[in-house]
Amino acid sequence: MTDNTTNTTQTAIEAVSLTKRYGEDVLAVDGLDLTIDRGTIYAFLGPNGAGKTTTISMLTTILRPTEGRAMVAGFDIEKDPDQVRQRIGVTFQELVLDDDLTGRQVLEYHGRLYQMQPSKRRQKISELLDMVGLADAADRRSKTYSGGMKRRLELARGLMTDPEVLFLDEPTLGLDPQNRAAVWEYIRGLREAGRLTLLLTTHYMDEAESLADCVGIIDRGKLVAEGSPQNLVRGMGADVVRVRGEGDLIGFSRQLSSFEWVESTSTESDCVLIGVDQGSRRLAAIVESAMMSNLSIAEMSVSTPNLGDAFLKVTGRAFREE
Amino acid sequence: MNAIVTIWGKQLRKMVVHPEEIIGLLIQPVLWVLLFGFGMRGLMDATSGGSSQGNYLTFMVPGIVALAALGGAIGGGNEWLTERLRGFVKEYLVAPIPRFSILAGNTLTILTKTLIQALVILGLGFLIGAQGGGSLIGWLVTLVLIGGYAAGFAGIALATSSSTDSPGGYHMLIFILNMPLLFASNALYPLATLPTWMRIVALMNPTTHLVSGMRGVLFGNGAAFAAESTLPLWTSFLAVFAFAGFGLILAARAFSRSIRKV
Numbered sequence: 013m014t015d016n017t018t019n020t021t022q023t024a025i026e027a028v029s030l031t032k033r034y035g036e037d038v039l040a041v042d043g044l045d046l047t048i049d050r051g052t053i054y055a056f057l058g059p060n061g062a063g064k065t066t067t068i069s070m071l072t073t074i075l076r077p078t079e080g081r082a083m084v085a086g087f088d089i090e091k092d093p094d095q096v097r098q099r100i101g102v103t104f105q106e107l108v109l110d111d112d113l114t115g116r117q118v119l120e121y122h123g124r125l126y127q128m129q130p131s132k133r134r135q136k137i138s139e140l141l142d143m144v145g146l147a148d149a150a151d152r153r154s155k156t157y158s159g160g161m162k163r164r165l166e167l168a169r170g171l172m173t174d175p176e177v178l179f180l181d182e183p184t185l186g187l188d189p190q191n192r193a194a195v196w197e198y199i200r201g202l203r204e205a206g207r208l209t210l211l212l213t214t215h216y217m218d219e220a221e222s223l224a225d226c227v228g229i230i231d232r233g234k235l236v237a238e239g240s241p242q243n244l245v246r247g248m249g250a251d252v253v254r255v256r257g258e259g260d261l262i263g264f265s266r267q268l269s270s271f272e273w274v275e276s277t278s279t280e281s282d283c284v285l286i287g288v289d290q291g292s293r294r295l296a297a298i299v300e301s302a303m304m305s306n307l308s309i310a311e312m313s314v315s316t317p318n319l320g321d322a323f324l325k326v327t328g329r330a331f332r333e334e
Numbered sequence: 335m336n337a338i339v340t341i342w343g344k345q346l347r348k349m350v351v352h353p354e355e356i357i358g359l360l361i362q363p364v365l366w367v368l369l370f371g372f373g374m375r376g377l378m379d380a381t382s383g384g385s386s387q388g389n390y391l392t393f394m395v396p397g398i399v400a401l402a403a404l405g406g407a408i409g410g411g412n413e414w415l416t417e418r419l420r421g422f423v424k425e426y427l428v429a430p431i432p433r434f435s436i437l438a439g440n441t442l443t444i445l446t447k448t449l450i451q452a453l454v455i456l457g458l459g460f461l462i463g464a465q466g467g468g469s470l471i472g473w474l475v476t477l478v479l480i481g482g483y484a485a486g487f488a489g490i491a492l493a494t495s496s497s498t499d500s501p502g503g504y505h506m507l508i509f510i511l512n513m514p515l516l517f518a519s520n521a522l523y524p525l526a527t528l529p530t531w532m533r534i535v536a537l538m539n540p541t542t543h544l545v546s547g548m549r550g551v552l553f554g555n556g557a558a559f560a561a562e563s564t565l566p567l568w569t570s571f572l573a574v575f576a577f578a579g580f581g582l583i584l585a586a587r588a589f590s591r592s593i594r595k596v
Binding site for chain 1: 341
């Protein structure tokens with residue numbers, strides 16, 4: 013992900029200061045620069061309203077950017093939208109399925125829309141229905157499907173036309189843990205199958221952590237951090253000590269920053285997160301400096317850092333999964 | 335073309351799996367013809383001396399066709415509004431198809447449903463005693479006129495449903511359009527009996543021209559009733575197709591505005 017060459021054969025998605033403005037004062041996406049290599053899974057992580065869906069809408073040619081430009085699958089989204097459309101598959105945040113059609117018909121009409129040959133269509137439909145485990149339910153109307161089955165059908169539809177780049181906007185929104193795990197399994201399987209590039213958005217930490225090769229943390233329309241989940245977390249320190257208490261939290265964290273074993277600090281309401289080299293060894297020193305800054309500790313814990321901690325560090329706000 | 339046919343086929347397929355929609359589509363005009371037709375016939379015959387049995391039925395059948403076209407357009411606009419609000423339209427927007435085909439597919443669906451309804455109404459009308467029955471050319475002219483009229487309304491309905499995000503607002507706007515188009519016309523009463531200002535309004539109303547054209551070619555004028563005179567056929571064509579063009583342009587403009595802010 014550090015390689016910044018703009019060779020179109022290597023790059024699936026490239027955006028340069030992509031911006032979407034609504035009216036005078038709403039800046040939904042604010043000068044986004046993005047390079048995604050072919051064959052990788054990239055996850056946009058961010059809270060609702062961060063600009064993830066707007067970015068996806070621009071990259072999938074639904075919305076025109078206000079400024080900036082982007083190439084998807086080697087074509088400019090504004091100059092050659094039809095070329096882009098032929099090479100992408102998309103699933104949307106909301107379920108977009110015709111209740112009155114059967115699973116098979118949903119795929120059938122999708123294939124026709126893209127002018128697939130009938131024989132190719134039939135073959136692809138049965139292959140995909142098998143893959144997402146809907147072969148038995150294929151001839152039932154989609155309104156009888158459970159939430160998980162609907163998501164899987166949408167995933168199949170997104171793959172129907174053999175896209176080079178697949179966009180998945182919140183692919184597991186509203187699913188129970190079991191169904192989420194199943195969808196993850198298919199997504200992982202897709203990458204192994206070939207050079208498909210996946211761009212997904214999620215506001216689930218664990219989803220980004222377990223699926224993505226590269227995570228882009230997006231907040232208020234800006235890409236605030238980018239890297240593999242491991243690297244983002246590694247920047248935090250080996251352990252994270254969480255201190256909750258009352259008093260001068262800012263002074264406390266400033267004082268801590270002077271220690272060479274403190275790798276990062278971040279503050280949020282009544283909580284300070286301290287990234288350190290080795291949690292258990294540094295507890296005594298942390299308590300000591302809390303006393304020196306007149307901070308009364310209510311609670312203290314040591315854990316290995318996760319993406320949520322990284323998010324807090326780069327945005328200064330706790331990440332809430334709603 | 336492929337995309338238009340696909341969208342059209344998909345929408346008709348969705349209708350076919352809903353028997354209640356087909357039944358509703360057919361029953362609605364039947365109820366109009368039976369209830370309104372027979373009910374008004376008594377009144378009209380009484381006022382005209384009771385001499386001309388069946389005449390009012392003959393007179394009103396074209397109007398019921400216009401009404402069905404209105405209903406079909408409103409239903410189609412409503413469907414489009416639902417698809418738009420639920421995000422269905424995005425599936426089309428990311429597909430390599432001309433934007434225009436989304437609108438064309440929806441319009442074609444409305445036209446198809448309306449023409450089916452019109453044939454049912456006309457068939458039933460003749461069955462229960464409307465007088466007339468034109469030549470093959472007469473029927474063709476009728477279908478073309480109905481198609482133009484329905485396209486105009488489909489356009490207005492689709493334009494309206496592209497411009498509002500509220501189903502309630504949509505129905506309100508449509509209702510306001512709907513009333514005068516049906517009642518300020520010659521569909522239910524003869525032009526000759528209208529006050530002058532209303533006759534002027536009626537002459538500007540495409541419904542009047544559709545009805546007048548159909549009466550001319552299918553019902554031998556229906557003119558036996560209250561000495562109604564028909565307008566020349568060419569004015570029917572001119573008015574109906576000007577209306578179709580107006581509706582479709584309106585729809586195209588509202589549609590392209592709406593997809594820019596999905």
